[in-house]
Amino acid sequence: MNSRAIPTFWHDPALPWLEARAIDDGRAVRYGKHAHDTFSIGLVTGGESIYVNGKSREHVRAGAVVLMNPGDVHACNPLGDTPWAYRMFYVDSRWLAGVQRDVGLHRHDDLQPYVAIVSHAPALSAGLAALYATCTGRHADPLAKQQAAVAFFTGMHDVLQPAVQPTSTPRNEPGAPLRRAAEYIADNCMHALTLDDICAAAGLSPSYLIRAFKARYGMTPHAWLVNRRIEYCRGLLKRGHPIADAALLAGFADQAHMQRTFKQHVAATPGQYRSRQYAASAPPATPHSPPAAPPSPG
Structure with a gap:
């Protein structure tokens, strides 16, 4: 198999709230509809693809940034026969909610979802590319990686608009x-x-x-x-x-x-x-007891 077609996964035990994935030639990749517990944000670095998120359908090209709130059912699959490439980050929703609190978006513990599912803001795509380079670089230490991540996700809120959420959700409301x-x-x-x-x-x-x-x-x-x-x-x-x-x-x-x-x-x-999970970080620790069930959608 072409090595460029094999996905690369990055995770650093020092940053347990962040994970990344990359692929340089995903022409043969096909995703079924799925959802994540995390907030996901990715940069398309080559080729074209159809991105489906809920009832929305977008044609995205290199330079586009795609976003998925936790629980969003989505799929992104390549178009044509040119190499499709991307860099994707998966961010723990509780950690990102803390960043939102720090920048004054809200005072509660839950992540406030974002309105956009695609962004073409140059600052966002450049920042995401730089964050991936720092996190996967061989010479960056955990402090440099953490600093880069906090800086990017803090600055992200200058570009993206979180959705307005109700202060509480009655148990008898329709959903x-x-x-x-x-x-x-x-x-x-x-x-x-x-x-x-x-x-x-x-x-x-x-x-x-x-x-x-x-x-x-x-x-x-x-x-x-x-x-x-x-x-x-x-x-x-x-x-x-x-x-x-x-x-x-x-x-x-x-x-x-x-x-x-x-x-x-x-x-x-x-x-x-x-x-490949620890390709750019320390080896995994000895396994302990299994984690709790993943958090449910809000």
Whole structure:
């Protein structure tokens, strides 16, 4: 396989709230619709692609910056036969919410989502490219990386406009039962769930749940469950867990099933993700107990 077509993953244990991914020739890459627990921001550095986020569809080229709030169902796939390349960062939403508080956007603990899903601001694309170069550089120490990350994400708020959020969300508002269903799936993604389990947690009928959940989140409840399991696997692999253990801990029937599904969602095998995770940083620590279930969407 062309080495330029193999994704590179970066993570530094000194910056546990930040992860990066890059690919230099993604013509053969195909992503299914998926979502992340993190805030994601990426720079297209070559080629063209179709970027779908929720009900929006964008044609993006080199220089564009794409953005996904936590829980946004999205996919980005190349167009044509020219090398498609990008640099993507995944940012812990609680850490980024802290940056928002520091710049005076709000006083609460939750991330305030952003309105834009694409930006063509030169300052944003240049800053993201510089951040990736610093984080993956061989000579930058953890302080330099952390300083660069804080500077970029602080400055990002001069370009992007967060959405206005209500101060509180009543449990009886129209979307609350569907959020309860999504939260229940996220909290219990490691277990075998039934439709009755989810309906009981959300207080909804099966037929309404399936129809309304897909309209709200862009996925069926089962697809959402599988996506949460993949996100859980990523956390386990990042911490150094063996692939077979990660598959079982995340609730997959076997390792083969997890590997097939992982590649559909991440466009990389679990082995590629795990082995290249620390390519530009210290080796992973000895694995400890599995992490808690990934946070559910807000």
